[in-house]
Amino acid sequence: MVLKKQHQAPKDVTIAGCAGFCGGVAIAVKGAEKILAENEVFCIGDIIHNSFVIDALKKKGLKTVSSPKDIPPGAHMIIRAHGLPLEEIASLKKKCCVIHDFTCPILKKIHRDITQLKRKGYEIAIVGNPLHAEVKAFVSRSGDKVSVVAKAHDAEALPYAARRAIICQSTISDELFVGLAAKAISRSARTLVIDTICSEAKKRRKEAKALAKKSKMVIIVGDSKSSNTMILSDIVGKHCAVALISSADEIKKNKIRYPLAIVSGASSPRGLVLDIARKVC
Numbered sequence: 001m002v003l004k005k006q007h008q009a010p011k012d013v014t015i016a017g018c019a020g021f022c023g024g025v026a027i028a029v030k031g032a033e034k035i036l037a038e039n040e041v042f043c044i045g046d047i048i049h050n051s052f053v054i055d056a057l058k059k060k061g062l063k064t065v066s067s068p069k070d071i072p073p074g075a076h077m078i079i080r081a082h083g084l085p086l087e088e089i090a091s092l093k094k095k096c097c098v099i100h101d102f103t104c105p106i107l108k109k110i111h112r113d114i115t116q117l118k119r120k121g122y123e124i125a126i127v128g129n130p131l132h133a134e135v136k137a138f139v140s141r142s143g144d145k146v147s148v149v150a151k152a153h154d155a156e157a158l159p160y161a162a163r164r165a166i167i168c169q170s171t172i173s174d175e176l177f178v179g180l181a182a183k184a185i186s187r188s189a190r191t192l193v194i195d196t197i198c199s200e201a202k203k204r205r206k207e208a209k210a211l212a213k214k215s216k217m218v219i220i221v222g223d224s225k226s227s228n229t230m231i232l233s234d235i236v237g238k239h240c241a242v243a244l245i246s247s248a249d250e251i252k253k254n255k256i257r258y259p260l261a262i263v264s265g266a267s268s269p270r271g272l273v274l275d276i277a278r279k280v281c
Ligand code: SF4
Pocket: 022, 023, 024, 025, 081, 082, 104, 105, 106, 107, 170, 171, 198, 199, 200, 201, 228, 266
């Protein structure tokens, strides 16, 4: 997504230049809308972590299911921005489904890097949440010796390896990655640490922190299911009051404090951010 200039509204409200969909989410949502104009489409898991957007797509015919078993043979299906495990893609291909792959290009690059690292003989350790869809997609590409490190104990209990590459879920916090990678390093003779946190997520965090420092309150537009939204909330909460909301109806005008800034998670459309801004200006 192109970084737009911050917009200053009359009532001391600043809208973050980064607010709105990230590049990967924009590709998935626009792609889904295009296909839905002609076909019913299935998606394994929520297409993005934003119920406002999901509800709008459901009205257009999007069906969210939990496994390839729930998709009829030959049906159109979307691979969401987080990607899918290889086994699930293989099972969809067997059923002759029409697969529309909207895996975020940044995550596809990480998939290619994992394949290369495996070829070079590295065991892969992924710092992140093992239940997150993105991490499951990484694991499926990482071979039999893959490990997921979610907490200190996991890092300390890693089997000893001759060569290990440590990567991470693209939306975890820098502190978590650095802390757990530092603990995991001693569990291999040769270790390659690769920071795979998404650059767009980093840009949003930097902007949110700068805005929080000069505001009395920051509204974060996003869903509590979104890990990048919750990290923004942690960052902002260290400097000023935070209101996490997912729709304009949730605004409590008497609780708003100025100067106010509005930022958003990667799964919130800019149109929704502007609707919210109109209510508080
Ligand atoms: S946050 Fe980054 S990695 Fe995740 S979908 Fe958006 S652009 Fe891709």
